[in-house]
Amino acid sequence: MTSPDQTLAVITTFLGRADKSAADLSSATGLYGDGLELDSLEAAELSAMLEDEFGTDPFSSGDELPQTVGDILAFYEVPATA
Amino acid sequence: MSTQPAAHYDRVHEAWTLIMGEEFHYGYFADPATPLDEATAALTSEMLELAGIGEGDRVLDIGCGTGRQSCDLAEQLGARVLGITTSASGVAAASALARSRGVEARFEQRDGTANGLPDGAFDVVWALESSHLMRDRAGLLSESARVLAPEGRLVLCDIIRKREIPFLEVRDRRDDFAVLRAAFGDAHMEPLSVYASLLEELGMTVVEATDISVPTLPTFAAWRANVTAHSATLLGLLGEQGVADFVRSTHVLEEFWSDGTLGYGILAAVKSPL
Numbered sequence: 001m002t003s004p005d006q007t008l009a010v011i012t013t014f015l016g017r018a019d020k021s022a023a024d025l026s027s028a029t030g031l032y033g034d035g036l037e038l039d040s041l042e043a044a045e046l047s048a049m050l051e052d053e054f055g056t057d058p059f060s061s062g063d064e065l066p067q068t069v070g071d072i073l074a075f076y077e078v079p080a081t082a
Numbered sequence: 083m084s085t086q087p088a089a090h091y092d093r094v095h096e097a098w099t100l101i102m103g104e105e106f107h108y109g110y111f112a113d114p115a116t117p118l119d120e121a122t123a124a125l126t127s128e129m130l131e132l133a134g135i136g137e138g139d140r141v142l143d144i145g146c147g148t149g150r151q152s153c154d155l156a157e158q159l160g161a162r163v164l165g166i167t168t169s170a171s172g173v174a175a176a177s178a179l180a181r182s183r184g185v186e187a188r189f190e191q192r193d194g195t196a197n198g199l200p201d202g203a204f205d206v207v208w209a210l211e212s213s214h215l216m217r218d219r220a221g222l223l224s225e226s227a228r229v230l231a232p233e234g235r236l237v238l239c240d241i242i243r244k245r246e247i248p249f250l251e252v253r254d255r256r257d258d259f260a261v262l263r264a265a266f267g268d269a270h271m272e273p274l275s276v277y278a279s280l281l282e283e284l285g286m287t288v289v290e291a292t293d294i295s296v297p298t299l300p301t302f303a304a305w306r307a308n309v310t311a312h313s314a315t316l317l318g319l320l321g322e323q324g325v326a327d328f329v330r331s332t333h334v335l336e337e338f339w340s341d342g343t344l345g346y347g348i349l350a351a352v353k354s355p356l
Contacts, residue, residue, distance in 0.1 A: 039270070041263065044253035060250060 002054050002076035010053050011069065014046045027070030035068070095148065095175075097319040100312040101305050101328070106147055107211045108241075108346060111300040118304040125239065125298070126151070129210060132290055132350035133237040135159045139205040142166065142229060144194040144222070145212020149176025149187065155208070156180075156187040164199075166192040195221035202231045209238040213277075214269045220280055227284040230353040236286065239348040242293070243271035247343065258334045265331035274347040286351040295345030302332040302339075 008025065015022040020036060029035045031043065038046065047059035050072070058066045058075035066072050099106060102122075109121025110128055135141060137160035143152040146165025149172075156163045165176055165187060176189040192198060194209070195218040207226040216222045226236050252259060262269065278288045309316060309329055316325050338344040 040247070040249060040252045041256060041259045044249065044256045044259075047249075047253055048256065060253065065249060 004073045004077065007050075007054075007073050007076050008069075010049055011046070011072065014049050018042055018045070025069060027068065027073060029069045031067060031069065031071075094320070095172075097316055097324075097328075099148075100315060100319075101308045103308070104150060106150060108298045108301045109304060110294060110297045112297070114300040114303065116300070118301075118308070121301070121304070126154075126210075128294070128348055129208070129237050129239055130159075132348070133206050133208060133235055135161050135206050138162060140164075140203065140231075141206045141208055142197075142199070142204040142226075144197075144207060144209040144226065145215065146176055146189060147172060147212075149179045149189055151208070151210055152176065152187040152189070153180050153183050153185045156185045157183060161206075163187040164204075165189045166194060166197060168193055195225060197225050197229065199229045201228055202234075204229050205231055205234050207234070207236045209236070209240070211240050213238060213240045214271050215267060217268070217270050219270075219272055219276070223277065223280045224284055227281070227286055227353060232353055232356045234353045236281070236351045236353075237349070238277065239294075239346070241269070241271050242274050242345050242347040244273065244293075244295070244342050244345045258337075261327055261331050261334055265328050271344060274349060277347075277349050278351075281349075281351045286353050288349065288351045290348065290350040292348050293345055294348055295339055298346040299336070299339050302336045305332050 012022045012025065015025075015036070031038050043059060043065070047057045050057035051060065054076060058072050061075070066075065103118050105119070105122035105126060107122055108125060109116070109118050110125035111121045112124065116124075135155060139159075139161045141152075141155055141161045141163045143155070143163055143165040146152050146167050149165050152163040152165035155161045167173060167176070167189070168191065170191050173189045173191045176187075180187045180189070194212065195216050207230055209222070209226070213219065213222055223236075230236065274291045274293060278291045281288055306329060309325060313325070320328065335344065
């Protein structure tokens with residue numbers, strides 16, 4: 001299981017590389033549209049960074065793409081095995 | 083480095099003129115051996131044929147770049163042209179070009195997706211390869227329709243997306259997409275059908291929506307030939323990495339053209355009479 005702080009650190013690093021502000025980042029922050037305004041390429045880049053760091057990522061592993069920062073945090077808070 | 087349109091164009095303008103030629107856009111090649119300047123002129127001719135611009139027509143050139151097209155439309159057709167761009171230096175360069183040619187084309191710094199111009203003020207809206215840099219495509223088209231007079235024409239040509247690109251494919255090919263972003267800025271391509279649907283929702287009649295990917299494909303080889311021809315100057319303008327990235331981007335685009343991911347489209351639509 002990955003801590004929220006570890007996950008947020010990766011997201012913050014990604015946002016810095018993407019020249020986007022990490023201010024006011026919270027679980028409720030949306031990833032697209034009115035939130036971080038990620039386009040598909042930026043989402044792909046974040047997806048790859050998360051996988052590089054943690055071995056798996058919520059963009060590639062589920063049926064639905066995460067919509068908020070909280071969705072990403074929740075993905076890593078679930079133990080990989082029971 | 084910013085990939086936003088204004089900063090992007092300011093940065094690469096001089097280099098792109100060497101690579102793409104004075105007309106600064108894709109070519110429409112009758113055959114792959116057609117010289118680039120003839121091919122770019124041919125693409126402009128395709129637009130002109132659809133636009134049907136007459137003397138005295140009021141033309142809005144959205145994303146006018148360096149003003150070459152606006153000046154040509156004013157000088158060669160007697161049109162009254164307003165060119166708009168988000169780039170302040172683009173406005174300055176275009177205004178200087180008009181002065182140097184003695185052409186009465188005007189240029190203003192405005193956003194094509196919220197242009198602030200009066201309703202019904204133009205007979206023709208002209209958007210040559212600028213729409214892909216405007217993320218708010220619906221805003222661009224609704225503003226274009228708004229400023230057209232009744233029976234006015236919108237003509238547009240641009241890079242198009244020809245199929246859905248699943249997220250995992252974007253992820254797998256993210257290096258290729260990143261190369262395109264580095265070379266061409268924050269571009270977002272849509273299918274021709276999306277343009278057509280948006281225009282029809284606005285009450286416009288689409289009279290032409292044609293995929294011209296095949297005749298534009300030789301553009302990339304022509305650009306690479308110009309990179310080779312101007313390599314020393316381009317290294318000074320773009321740096322070694324910049325030149326390498328540009329060349330790679332042409333190969334990526336060529337592959338996307340060939341596999342049916344991206345291509346090129348031309349479209350014309352007419353606003354309803356009153």
